Amino acid sequence: MANILVVDDEHGIRDLLWEILNDEGHNVELAENAAQARAARNRERPDLVLLDIWMPDTDGVTLLKEWSASGALTMPVIMMSGHATIDTAVEATKIGALAFLEKPITLQKLLKAVEQGLTRSVLRKPAEVIQQTKVLSSEIIEVVPIPVSGVIPVGLPNSQNFLLDKPLREARDEFEKAYFEYHLARENGSMTRVAEKTVLERTHLYRKLKQLGVDLGRGKRSVI
Secondary structure, eight states, X not given: OOEEEEEOSOHHHHHHHHHHHHHTTOEEEEESSHHHHHXXXXXXXXXXXXXXXXXXXXXXXXXXXXXXXXXXXXXXXXXXXXXXXXXXXXXXHHHTOOEEEESSOOHHHHHHHHHHHHHHHHHTSOSSEEEEEEEOTTOOEEEEEEETTSEEEOOSGGGOEEETTSOHHHHHHHHHHHHHHHHHHHTTTXXXXXXXXXXXXXXXXXXXXXXXXXXXXXXXXXXX
């Protein structure tokens, strides 16, 4: 499961892309303008961004330039538009966009572009070493270099280990499930405190826990 940010000022397109990508098992964040996209980029650290070119406040190409200039363009970005010219598409690619999708976007083209983008996201990591965060009991985040073929020990409940030779989606789901179970146990089941700790909205948190198969009935889950 990947974290994908969809930025488009058209409500219908946002909902459609959310439905398609959510059905594919991805976690999808939505933004309707550049301001929301900036906040989501900083909050969620997406693996991939689908970015509309024509938006009322700041257009997608300008936002792409901003991310590139500030060093925030650390994820693949796929541009979308139904009115852009070839020159605009070329400009976006030169700035750092991975691809350009012309609206209306077919399902096949969308899924293929997303797959290529997520593959590119993984390949951006070092070939010999993966930097994996280890959550310590003191809540200090330590970056631990680990060989690609090794095992990542993570200080979570039950001393769960994570194998790196699994498919990315499966390995990420296992880590995220253990991560949220850890915080639920630490906060005595308080969904509000877990939402604050993980910087997620309550509705988003509920949806993610259901997607990951976290047992919300185990123990008493508090809403405060």
